[in-house]
Amino acid sequence: MREIIKMIVVLTVLSAFSGGLLAxxxxxxxxxIEYQQLVFVKGPAIKNILEGCSNDPIVDRFKIKDGxxxxxxxxxxxDGKADTVAFEGFGKGFGGDIGLMVGVNINDDKIIGMGVTxxxxxxxxxxxxxxxxxxxxxxxxxxxxxxxxxxxDGGKIDAISGATVTxxxxxxxxxxxxxxxxxLKPQIADEIKxxxx
Amino acid sequence: MAKSIxxxxxxxxxxxxxxxxLVLGLCPVLAVTKSVENGLGMGVAVIFVLVxxxxxxxxxxxxxxxxxxxxxxxxxxxxxxxxxxxxxQAYTYALFLKLGIFIPLIVVNCILxxxxxxxxxxNGVVASIADGFGIGIGFxxxxxxxxxxxEVFGNGTFFGTSVFGxxxxxxxxxxxAPGAFxxxxxxxxxxxxxxxx
Numbered sequence: 349m350r351e352i353i354k355m356i357v358v359l360t361v362l363s364a365f366s367g368g369l370l371a372x373x374x375x376x377x378x379x380x381i382e383y384q385q386l387v388f389v390k391g392p393a394i395k396n397i398l399e400g401c402s403n404d405p406i407v408d409r410f411k412i413k414d415g416x417x418x419x420x421x422x423x424x425x426x427d428g429k430a431d432t433v434a435f436e437g438f439g440k441g442f443g444g445d446i447g448l449m450v451g452v453n454i455n456d457d458k459i460i461g462m463g464v465t466x467x468x469x470x471x472x473x474x475x476x477x478x479x480x481x482x483x484x485x486x487x488x489x490x491x492x493x494x495x496x497x498x499x500x501d502g503g504k505i506d507a508i509s510g511a512t513v514t515x516x517x518x519x520x521x522x523x524x525x526x527x528x529x530x531x532l533k534p535q536i537a538d539e540i541k542x543x544x545x
Numbered sequence: 546m547a548k549s550i551x552x553x554x555x556x557x558x559x560x561x562x563x564x565x566x567l568v569l570g571l572c573p574v575l576a577v578t579k580s581v582e583n584g585l586g587m588g589v590a591v592i593f594v595l596v597x598x599x600x601x602x603x604x605x606x607x608x609x610x611x612x613x614x615x616x617x618x619x620x621x622x623x624x625x626x627x628x629x630x631x632x633x634q635a636y637t638y639a640l641f642l643k644l645g646i647f648i649p650l651i652v653v654n655c656i657l658x659x660x661x662x663x664x665x666x667x668n669g670v671v672a673s674i675a676d677g678f679g680i681g682i683g684f685x686x687x688x689x690x691x692x693x694x695x696e697v698f699g700n701g702t703f704f705g706t707s708v709f710g711x712x713x714x715x716x717x718x719x720x721x722a723p724g725a726f727x728x729x730x731x732x733x734x735x736x737x738x739x740x741x742x
Binding site for chain 1: 579608610612613617620621623624627628631632635639642699700715717721
């Protein structure tokens with residue numbers, strides 16, 4: 349009997365202690381983690397896409413509810429006009445999901461830039477989707493309301509040699525972003541108006 | 546016969562170096578050694594968890610009832626693993642992204658449970674710390690050496706800097722899964738030849 353009580357007490361105390369410790373550490377690191385996620389994962393791509401904007405897109409961000417998910421949009425101000433948003437899309441790559449950022453001008457619905465944020469493609473081959481500017485520059489100027497395809501599939505994008513699946517995944521991600529944009533365009537325009545009167 | 550503190554430390558570096566001599570903890574050894582940086586990060590995380598859990602287990606070794614000792618070890622190890630995970634997210638986010646699922650998987654790494662059961666539960670705090678550092682550093686060294694081998698030949702870089710210059714065509718086989726097995730096999734073979742008496 350005594351042994352059972354001892355076991356219960358020891359395990360309970362140990363678990364309670366570890367729970368408390370974890371709660372404290374989680375509380376202490378929460379803000380830092382959210383900031384890191386924005387800066388590290390999306391920051392470089394956002395900066396690349398909204399190059400030359402006069403504000404800080406990570407500060408000027410807003411969220412829109414899209415079904416069950418909340419999507420973040422980052423606003424870029426060019427020549428005093430807040431008319432560009434960057435947001436995320438996802439596509440299926442060779443090694444898993446490819447996350448990417450697409451910047452769209454809301455006046456003419458054209459893509460002003462694209463950058464891959466997260467991927468698990470083969471280093472040195474598929475990873476070029478993220479590192480090779482020649483590939484990502486092809487997306488500039490495409491219409492953001494049409495699906496995007498690689499050349500063998502009847503589209504305009506030259507695939508990275510040896511990484512057709514990855515290139516298709518990126519195009520899928522851009523198409524995914526285009527769908528989101530088409531669906532949410534009125535709300536996006538509203539939010540920007542509210543933010544920059 | 547009790548060994549000295551130095552002996553407890555040194556045994557982890559050669560006689561009981563985990564992946565090569567004990568052939569334990571192979572999952573991270575195969576999975577995260579695509580580059581030196583990943584291997585080092587994983588190793589440091591394991592050292593932290595191993596030393597902390599060794600200290601706590603040896604402190605509590607007279608209180609923990611032997612019937613529930615495994616449960617207690619797991620609670621202790623899991624707590625420290627989550628601490629590492631949160632800290633890595635907050636401060637070294639880029640590395641955390643690369644290691645991904647293998648950080649939480651340290652919980653089920655048999656090296657940790659093995660050291661708690663086989664060493665810390667039976668020895669004093671100081672000896673346990675020495676043991677934790679020894680085994681942990683041994684583990685890190687093995688990860689780094691396999692990581693170096695795979696990164697240098699598979700990607701032509703060491704710690705991100707180019708070794709052979711731009712004309713080197715990476716031997717991509719090495720950074721993919723089969724390359725990990727081949728590397729590990731070669732390392733085991735060399736270790737056995739070197740340790741032959």
